[in-house]
Amino acid sequence: MNEQLTIAPRRIGWFCSYVPEEIILAAGCEPVRLEGRVERFQEIDSYLHANLCFTIRNIFESGLRKQYDDLDAVIFANSCDGMRRLYELWSHYIQTPAAYFLEIPKNRDENGISFFSSQLLNLKNQLEEDFAVSITAERLVQAGLQMNERRGKMLELFERQKASPLPYKGSELHTLAIQEGRLPKRDMYPEIQSVLEKPVPVQPVGKAAPRLLVSGNEGTTPTLFRLIENSNADVVLFDTCRGLNHYTGMVSMGNDPIQSIARRYLFKPACARMPGSAQRMERLAALIDEYAIDGVVYSGVQFCDYTLFESALIEPFLKARSLPVLVVENDYIWSNTEQIRTRIEAFVEMTQNKRRTA
Amino acid sequence: MPSSNGRYYAGCDIGSTTGKAVILDENRIVASAIIPAEIDPEQTARKVLSKACEKINGLNGTNDFAYLVGTGYGRNEVPFANDNVSEISCHALGVHSCDPSIKTIVDIGGQDVKGISINEDGSILEFAMNDKCAAGTGRFLEMMSKIFRMDLEAFSNLSLEARNVIPVTSQCSVFAETEVISLLSKRRPPSEIAAGIQASVAKRSYTLLKRVGIRPKLTVTGGCSKNKGLLVALQKRLRMDIAPLPVDPQLMGALGAAIMARKKAGSITQ
Structure with missing residues (x-):
């Protein structure tokens, strides 16, 4: 093993909100969210057909362009088929020193937990072997506490968004969440703390802007959020796997830390990769009430089967509740900004008008 | 034709292929124009607005509008615009004003x-x-x-x-x-x-x-x-x-924008 690696904490990439960062922390490593850092596609078309998921395309091109060469390992998951394929491609083309593949069940019951626990145990054993560490129960408990603390702080920020006027810009919270996944945990701690301690405005700012919720998958750039904010509306909340859904649910440590972690991840608010559209919509309806939402922007990354299939259920569900909803597709880097802008502006005008007449 | 009180309201719709302008007074459409789009959306806006202005005595240029609303994909490039509104809202309003x-x-x-x-x-x-x-x-x-x-x-x-x-x-x-x-x-x-x-x-x-x-x-x-x-x-x-429609359907976006301009000007003076 390389000498430098024994000094700095080793960095392990993880991909998908269902991969427990606790295991990485308990191995004494630094978790880094793998989310694609390419701002303009250059070479991916030479490798992958244009109708494959743009998140996968972006992450793969980031790898090809050596933007993840500082990682010591990557944990992939079978959250969707694209992620499974990415594992194969990554192992062939990028060759990070170690790549792991985590099975995630779809059933959210005791069988699911016992299966997921066995998978997490495998992962733990592999990490122990490859990194010559001992991931003890105590270290797992510590990692759980550390993650819970961070979750708690992020959730407090989201909780404050129930207020009007809005304490934080949606784009600001989104950027914070992206950094939280990307940067070392101990560097992020003061960052989150400083946002929490930032004075909350007491005076209403200008006319009340429509309060929008962003759902689906929004990517890592703040483009959508800025488009909405520049069209005189607020993004109050984003219940995506980079937002509220990622932080909701604490690990409740029992006798078996691995099983406790498995339970937390399987039972957190599910994304569209899990069965149960009806429960997801009920949850969305509850959030709309709690956060006094005027409209929903449902965004799907191009060719994401899960999100885009579900939009055909969510759109009529919200319309039946007389809630304006806008479905937009994005290519993860939001290159078609101008067309999206027209839609967002018209949507905000429509929502404003509805508020006035309500 | 001079306006009753000398106030004119304009809508300028900068599309990908053509530029459209409609000028209203308090009661009706007093001028309109459609031109092929220039490469530069700002140029298109200037040209189509001055072409519409030519048809009105006493209106010298784009500075003389009581209110101007830009729309269409080039809406952010309309010079002198007081505001801009998406073309979707403008088409809706334009058509509604012609036939509710x-x-x-x-x-x-x-x-x-x-x-x-x-x-x-x-x-x-x-x-x-x-x-x-x-x-x-x-x-x-x-x-x-x-x-x-x-x-x-x-x-x-x-x-x-x-x-x-x-x-x-x-x-x-x-x-x-x-x-x-x-x-x-x-x-x-x-x-x-x-x-x-x-x-x-x-x-x-x-x-x-x-x-x-x-x-x-x-x-x-x-x-x-x-x-x-x-x-x-x-x-x-x-x-x-x-x-x-009683008005050229290609003008609906510009017409909606002009009506919006008249409304907005009204809410300012009141």
Whole structure:
């Protein structure tokens, strides 16, 4: 093993909100969210057909362009088929020193937990072997506490968004969440703390802007959020796997830390990769009430089967509740900004008008 | 014609292919203009506004408007604009002011197709818009007319002579071009191929309209509203008459913007 690696904490990439960062922390490593850092596609078309998921395309091109060469390992998951394929491609083309593949069940019951626990145990054993560490129960408990603390702080920020006027810009919270996944945990701690301690405005700012919720998958750039904010509306909340859904649910440590972690991840608010559209919509309806939402922007990354299939259920569900909803597709880097802008502006005008007449 | 109180309100709609301007006084449309788009949207805006101004005595230039609203994809580039509003709201308001009984609009422009459902008050109830690609828009029809070596007007009438419709199935403009060329090389009747092209554009509009709900009366706006073959294909596809408008349907975005300008100016002075 390389000498430098024994000094700095080793960095392990993880991909998908269902991969427990606790295991990485308990191995004494630094978790880094793998989310694609390419701002303009250059070479991916030479490798992958244009109708494959743009998140996968972006992450793969980031790898090809050596933007993840500082990682010591990557944990992939079978959250969707694209992620499974990415594992194969990554192992062939990028060759990070170690790549792991985590099975995630779809059933959210005791069988699911016992299966997921066995998978997490495998992962733990592999990490122990490859990194010559001992991931003890105590270290797992510590990692759980550390993650819970961070979750708690992020959730407090989201909780404050129930207020009007809005304490934080949606784009600001989104950027914070992206950094939280990307940067070392101990560097992020003061960052989150400083946002929490930032004075909350007491005076209403200008006319009340429509309060929008962003759902689906929004990517890592703040483009959508800025488009909405520049069209005189607020993004109050984003219940995506980079937002509220990622932080909701604490690990409740029992006798078996691995099983406790498995339970937390399987039972957190599910994304569209899990069965149960009806429960997801009920949850969305509850959030709309709690956060006094005027409209929903449902965004799907191009060719994401899960999100885009579900939009055909969510759109009529919200319309039946007389809630304006806008479905937009994005290519993860939001290159078609101008067309999206027209839609967002018209949507905000429509929502404003509805508020006035309500 | 001078305005009763000398106040003029303008709407300027900068589209991908044409620039449109409408000038109102307190009561009615006093001038309008349509020009082909320049490369620079700001240039288009200046040109079309000054062309409309020329028609009014006593109005020297764009500085003299009581209020100016920009719309269309170049709305942020309209010089001197007091405000800008999306073309979707503007088309809704423009059409509503012409005929309040119209509930549904299909706006087919140079690079966009939009289905719009209107509220009782002329605001948007629901809308849908094509994605990235320009299939089923004016740009597509322009490309097709070139294959037939015709100008757009002659091409728009070609399908009216057809006895049958030869389906053109490709969704993508580039593939559709290949498909049409191979049909022509098989010496199939050009009018019937043209009818197939118009039917494919009509189908795309129909798919969008279904998302917003199709309620009579329905009208067509945007540059493609002048394409007779397309209107026939749309009526057939929708099984519904297309309501005529008393004002050039291509001006609906600019008209909506001008009405918005008059409203906004009113709320300032009050």
